[in-house]
Amino acid sequence: MNDRVALVTGGASGIGRTSALALAKAGARVAVADTDASGANDTARSIEDEHDTEALAVEADVSEAEDVQHMVAETVERFGRLDAAVNNAGLESTKARLADYDEADFDRMIDVNLRGVFLCMKHELRQMTTQRDDKDRAIVNVASALGTVAFREKSAYVAAKHGVIGLTKSAALEYAGENIRANAVSPSFIETSMQMRTGTLLRPEQLDEVTSLHPLGRFGQPAEVAQAIRWLASPEASFVTGAALPVDGGYTAQ
Numbered sequence: 001m002n003d004r005v006a007l008v009t010g011g012a013s014g015i016g017r018t019s020a021l022a023l024a025k026a027g028a029r030v031a032v033a034d035t036d037a038s039g040a041n042d043t044a045r046s047i048e049d050e051h052d053t054e055a056l057a058v059e060a061d062v063s064e065a066e067d068v069q070h071m072v073a074e075t076v077e078r079f080g081r082l083d084a085a086v087n088n089a090g091l092e093s094t095k096a097r098l099a100d101y102d103e104a105d106f107d108r109m110i111d112v113n114l115r116g117v118f119l120c121m122k123h124e125l126r127q128m129t130t131q132r133d134d135k136d137r138a139i140v141n142v143a144s145a146l147g148t149v150a151f152r153e154k155s156a157y158v159a160a161k162h163g164v165i166g167l168t169k170s171a172a173l174e175y176a177g178e179n180i181r182a183n184a185v186s187p188s189f190i191e192t193s194m195q196m197r198t199g200t201l202l203r204p205e206q207l208d209e210v211t212s213l214h215p216l217g218r219f220g221q222p223a224e225v226a227q228a229i230r231w232l233a234s235p236e237a238s239f240v241t242g243a244a245l246p247v248d249g250g251y252t253a254q
C-alpha cells in the first residue's frame with residue numbers, strides 16, 4: 001500500500017480502528033473518519049506513533065451527505081488522492097420481531113448502515129473516477145454474515161447488510177471499466193465493543209449459543225477481519241471484484 005491513500009469510516013473503534021492500523025502498517029497514508037472525533041484522533045495518533053506514515057482524523061457522520069462530501073474532500077486536500085476506501089461505520093440492531101420493530105429504529109438502521117454506505121461510495125467513486133492513472137483503486141464495504149443469511153429479531157440490520165452487498169456488486173459492475181474494484185467482507189460475530197453493547201459477550205448462555213453457531217468454535221477477532229480488508233483494499237487482490245468474502249469461522253457454510 002506504499003504511495004496509496006486509504007480512508008476508513010468508523011475508524012475510532014473495533015474493526016475500523018484495526019483496519020486503519022493494518023493499512024498503515026502496509027504503508028498507506030490513512031484518513032480515519034468517525035462521529036467519535038476523539039476516538040478518530042486517537043487512531044490517527046496511534047498510526048503515526050506505530051508506523052512510518054501519515055494519518056488524518058475527520059469527524060463525520062456517514063448518514064449526513066454534507067459530512068461525507070467533506071470527509072472525502074478533506075482526505076484529498078491533505079493527501080492528494082484516494083485509492084482505497086473502507087466503508088465500515090455501522091450500528092448494532094435493536095431486537096424485536098418484524099411486526100414489533102420500531103419504525104424510528106428501522107429508519108436509523110437503514111440511514112447509517114445502508115444509506116451511509118451509499119453516500120460514502122457515491123463521493124468516493126466521484127473522486128476515484130477523476131484520478132486518470134492506471135493505479136488499482138478499491139472500495140471495501142463491511143457487510144456481515146447477516147448480509148447473506150437472516151438472524152431472528154434483527155430484520156432491519158439483516159436488510160441493511162443485504163443491501164450493502166447489493167451496492168457492492170452494483171459498483172463492481174459499473175466501475176470495472178475504470179479499474180475500480182468493489183468488494184465486501186462479511187464477518188460473523190467479532191469481539192468488539194458492538195458485541196459488548198448487544199450483551200452477547202456478557203451473558204454466558206447467549207455467548208455459548210452464538211459460539212456454537214461457528215464451526216471454528218469461537219468468535220472472531222477484529223484483526224482477522226482487518227487482514228481480509230487490507231488484502232481486498234490492496235493491489236494483491238487486483239482480479240477480485242464484486243465479492244462478499246465471508247470472515248465468519250464457517251458460520252454461513254452450514
Ligand code: NAI
Pocket residue numbers: 009010011012013014015016033034035036039060061062063088089090091092112116142143144145186187188189190191192193194195
Ligand atoms: P464498533 O462499535 O466497535 O465500531 C463502530 C464505529 O463506527 C464506532 O467507532 C462508531 O463511533 C462509528 N460509527 C457509528 N455510527 C457512525 C456514523 N453514523 N458515522 C460515522 N461513524 C459511525 O463496531 P464494530 O464491531 O467494529 O463494527 C464495525 C462494522 O462491522 C459495522 O458496520 C458492523 O455492522 C460490522 N460488523 C460487526 C460485527 C461484529 O460482530 N462486531 C459482525 C459483522 C459486521
